Amino acid sequence: MLSVLLYLLFFASALLLILVVLVQEGKGGGLGGALGGAGAETFGVRAGGVNRVTFILFGVFVLSALALHWTSDDANAGTNVNFADTVNGAEGEGAGAGAGDPAGTPTE
Numbered sequence: 001m002l003s004v005l006l007y008l009l010f011f012a013s014a015l016l017l018i019l020v021v022l023v024q025e026g027k028g029g030g031l032g033g034a035l036g037g038a039g040a041e042t043f044g045v046r047a048g049g050v051n052r053v054t055f056i057l058f059g060v061f062v063l064s065a066l067a068l069h070w071t072s073d074d075a076n077a078g079t080n081v082n083f084a085d086t087v088n089g090a091e092g093e094g095a096g097a098g099a100g101d102p103a104g105t106p107t108e
Contacts, residue, residue: 002071003068003071003072006064006067006068006071007068009060009064010061010064010065010068013057013060013061013064014061016057017054017057017058017061020050020053020054020057021054023050024050024054
């Protein structure tokens with residue numbers, strides 16, 4: 001159930017973040033002017049409110065992405081390194097071989 005809520009929060013924040021960024025009026029007018037000034041009507045004349053909303057949505061988006069990763073069952077499935085095998089297996093490998101010999105070459 002927590003996973004479903006996190007996914008809903010993640011996708012809702014992504015869509016809202018896209019819309020808020022598109023509505024913002026940049027230095028060149030941007031898409032905000034093409035929509036008839038909908039950004040100024042929605043968030044007021046000041047740009048500070050739009051910037052604050054953008055920053056908050058960005059924070060929600062990033063935190064929900066991290067929470068989705070942390071709560072997943074296989075959070076480390078993408079790595080090729082198994083740290084337990086590396087630590088335990090490194091001590092015993094190559095003990096009989098010389099410094100320059102390959103691991104499979106017998107030494108005299």
